[in-house]
Amino acid sequence: MRIVRFLIDIVVGSLAGVMALPLAWLTLQWAWKTSTGQPVDDGALVIGLLVGILFLCWRRPNLMLHTWLHETAHALMCVLLWVRVGAMSASAGQGGEIRHAPVGPIRTTAILIAPYVLPLLAGPVLAVRYFCDPSWLRLGLTGLCGFVLIIHLSDLWLNVRLNAFGRDADIPRVGHVLSVVLIVASLLLLAAAAVVVLHSQQPPAWWRGLFAP
Numbered sequence: 001m002r003i004v005r006f007l008i009d010i011v012v013g014s015l016a017g018v019m020a021l022p023l024a025w026l027t028l029q030w031a032w033k034t035s036t037g038q039p040v041d042d043g044a045l046v047i048g049l050l051v052g053i054l055f056l057c058w059r060r061p062n063l064m065l066h067t068w069l070h071e072t073a074h075a076l077m078c079v080l081l082w083v084r085v086g087a088m089s090a091s092a093g094q095g096g097e098i099r100h101a102p103v104g105p106i107r108t109t110a111i112l113i114a115p116y117v118l119p120l121l122a123g124p125v126l127a128v129r130y131f132c133d134p135s136w137l138r139l140g141l142t143g144l145c146g147f148v149l150i151i152h153l154s155d156l157w158l159n160v161r162l163n164a165f166g167r168d169a170d171i172p173r174v175g176h177v178l179s180v181v182l183i184v185a186s187l188l189l190l191a192a193a194a195v196v197v198l199h200s201q202q203p204p205a206w207w208r209g210l211f212a213p
Helices: 002-034 042-058 063-080 105-117 122-130 136-163 170-174 176-199 205-210
Strands: 085-090 096-100
Touching: 002 176, 042 136, 063 085, 063 096, 063 105, 063 136, 105 136, 105 170, 105 176, 122 136, 122 176, 136 170, 136 176, 170 176
Parallel strands: none
Antiparallel strands: 085 096
16 A cells, blocks of 8 residues: 555656646746846845844744744634634644544645645735835845745745654655645745746735825
8 A cells, every 4th residue: 555655656747747846946937037136125135135044043943933923824724724723732842733624645745745735924924015015014025035034944844844744744645756846846836936026026006006196
């Protein structure tokens, strides 16, 4: 049975890699080519990145917060896939759990991999920065983008380290090959989003049009 699961993981992971990784890489290339020059507020971005690195060197991850974010990502994916959530629990150092209605293998895989691909912290900050007008607030948000991107990578590494092995761990249930493909694709897409957002000088025209007199 274990050999069969391993072979399925290789086949499915390879197919997903052939489809998802080139698309994610092309998206990053497009974002880079269409965003020329240095990032706007690059000084604030560098400061945010450095503060994030120093924060990780100064303080160990808060396991309670980390577990809560992990389980929240599972729950959010359930909501996005219209799967009823029964209960969610989180603890410091003892892991967490989310109970949801029974679903098929595709939605189960999406729910299991959610904490490793959803940027729960970086995504909202990048979105607010993208829609913010040039101001001191946007300058601060640029620095915050650098900080949360570092925290995202740290949390991802912690997630992988804690859940890479074990019968009930997320990654073995998804499949190691498929998990790597999905995680790498999500990082490429997050990098593309960060490039677009941090090079934007103004909110998109359609957004400004909503508030035009």
